Amino acid sequence: xAVVSQHPSWVICKSGTSVKIECRSLDFQATTMFWYRQFPxxxxxxxxxxxxxxxxxxxxxxxxxxxLINHASLTLSTLTVTSAHPEDSSFYICSASGGPTYxxxxxxxxxxxxxx
Amino acid sequence: EDKVVQSPLSxxxxxxxxxxxxxxxxxxxxxxxxWYKQEKKAPTFLFMLTSSGIEKKSGRLSSILDKKELFSILxxxxxxxxxxxxxxxxxxxxxxxxxxxxGTKLNVKP
Numbered sequence: 001x002a003v004v005s006q007h008p009s010w011v012i013c014k015s016g017t018s019v020k021i022e023c024r025s026l027d028f029q030a031t032t033m034f035w036y037r038q039f040p041x042x043x044x045x046x047x048x049x050x051x052x053x054x055x056x057x058x059x060x061x062x063x064x065x066x067x068l069i070n071h072a073s074l075t076l077s078t079l080t081v082t083s084a085h086p087e088d089s090s091f092y093i094c095s096a097s098g099g100p101t102y103x104x105x106x107x108x109x110x111x112x113x114x115x116x
Numbered sequence: 117e118d119k120v121v122q123s124p125l126s127x128x129x130x131x132x133x134x135x136x137x138x139x140x141x142x143x144x145x146x147x148x149x150x151w152y153k154q155e156k157k158a159p160t161f162l163f164m165l166t167s168s169g170i171e172k173k174s175g176r177l178s179s180i181l182d183k184k185e186l187f188s189i190l191x192x193x194x195x196x197x198x199x200x201x202x203x204x205x206x207x208x209x210x211x212x213x214x215x216x217x218x219g220t221k222l223n224v225k226p
Contacts, residue, residue, distance in 0.1 A: 043216040093158055097212055107158035
């Protein structure tokens with residue numbers, strides 16, 4: 001149990017376009033989902049926390065108008081990178097909490113975004 | 117400050133060696149400390165430590181937390197090439213937020 005999926009796993013887009021990444025908890029209800037980004041050879045950096053039915057909480061330095069997060073249901077959260085630029089190229093990973101071990105976060109496989 | 121510092125940053129050993137990975141943190145709102153293993157993609161869970169001085173063990177891996185000195189160690193005995201990965205130390209703060217350390221990259225050579 002406690003499986004989290006992400007879609008797509010890899011996306012290449014042109015500068016200026018918007019990209020939506022989905023994060024789904026497949027076998028449990030995720031009351032909270034988290035979004036991270038990871039640059040090459042660096043660790044994961046928390047971007048935002050989203051709770052179902054409420055606005056996401058963004059970490060300091062993360063532009064909420066740039067990275068739109070929607071947590072519409074207990075099994076789905078989406079991250080939209082608006083007007084993407086090459087510097088947004090990164091590995092985006094989501095995690096979900098609310099499974100069998102409440103404090104634990106279960107990570108998705110990640111989405112690699114490349115902006116040309 | 118929510119800094120989580122891991123050392124060493126990188127480590128190369130041979131199969132059969134024992135390694136100790138270190139993690140120190142600066143507490144502001146401590147709940148738990150966790151260890152994850154990251155190979156190519158998403159991190160996979162290893163341990164969650166909440167109480168000081170109680171060793172958690174899983175096969176060849178073990179971990180312990182010292183809440184007074186604000187550090188944790190992860191031990192791997194009889195290392196295998198499959199242990200090669202980045203090991204991430206994570207401090208869980210309020211609202212279950214995760215603060216990741218920079219990671220220790222372990223390379224186990226045959």
